[in-house]
Amino acid sequence: MKAKERKKARELRYQGLSLREIAEKIKCPKSSISEWVRDIPLTDKQIARLELKQDRARAKAANHPNSPKNVWAAIRKNFRESAFKEIPSDCTKEILKVSGVALYWAEGYKVGINMVNFSNSDPHMIALMMRFFREICRVPEVKFRGLVHIHPHLDKHKATKFWSKISGIPTSQFHKTQFGVSKASKHKRDTLPLGTFRIVVCDTRLRSKIDGWINGIEKWSNLRAVGAIG
């Protein structure tokens, strides 16, 4: 029997050392030590220390370049970058038109018949739509109106300046800032520090044109094939 080692192990355990630490000190397998000391209760403080060590070790493992987290992040990045190159870097008129129409179909306002309205919180999407309105729809600069929608506790002036820069619409052509808090926002209050922006153009002809373009794209879905009206 290894009575000497057993005694030493129990002493160390009373001091709050982990099985691994004890095993290293007395050069015995962890499995033996586990049996010798498992009846010894640890104090809350000792348990807290061991748990902290465990957390640190887990964090270290997760940060290792070969951890699943990092391996998958690299795989995702790889696919993202190769996909990035699959889209033409040069945005031709045809591409701009199809993309703008798709975005309007998804995010634009379909109610009414006279107004072209497009809202979003993503500055890239706003900038791309402005390109669509300028280069494809040929909306004259004076016809653009902008509208900032922001939660009342946030900085309205900063937001107005930001969206004017992004859209290229002068703030003199902005409508009054809206402060409503949508019910759909649940309790999120700071996720959009610059709020959302709406591009407004009052033009029945343009609105009809965009509606027609959307109809053209809707046809690609071939809804008639399943008996739903196309």
Next chain:
Amino acid sequence: MRSKEINKARKLRLQGFSIREIAKKIQCAKSSVSGWVRDIPLTAEQIERLKSNQDKGRAKAANHPNSSKHRWARIRQQIIDRAKNEVPQKCSLENLKLIGAALYWAEGYTASTHSFVFANSDPAMIRLMIKFLTKIYKIPSFRLRGRVNIHPHLDIKEAEKYWSRISGIPIKQFHNPLLAVSKASKQKRKTLPYGTFRIVISDVVLCSKIKGWIEAMKYWAVSSASAEGRSAYDEG
């Protein structure tokens, strides 16, 4: 003086006729008749009759093919019909990819790193997304999952049948329907009889690829924006 006409006009007005009716009967100008009879008060009943006449006249005018309402409806329809043909009639693979990426950018769940989630109430959009998934990403149909989101008082079975037909995803590949009423829907309870439909695919590669495509589209916006706009974005 035309005292005879004045007399006649005043008699007719007392009976409640409109200025136009009187002018027609006595062959005088409406403006003269108006001057002769304007001091005569009408009874409530007479006023009622004239008002309903007026309403009828307005409705008739609005329905006339040359009314501005109809004229604009025709103009709009012409523009719409012409515009329909201004987008490519056949959907090339390149365009399908752009459309899919643009729609996902707008309506998809971009926060996830591993799940493709696209929800909509528009059947055409759902079908186009399925086309994008099968033709561009070549996803096998058994990997598609669907989910109906519908208000609890509506016909859930009917909605599942409908969306299965639209999407081509068999009902056995649907998750349990979500019967919640979103707070955003305000008081609307019947605008979407079939609810909305969600396409769900667990696929890290698909998620990453779509992000790459969207990033490429974002790049168009940045590369085109004025230098000012770009720096504004960097600050934000």
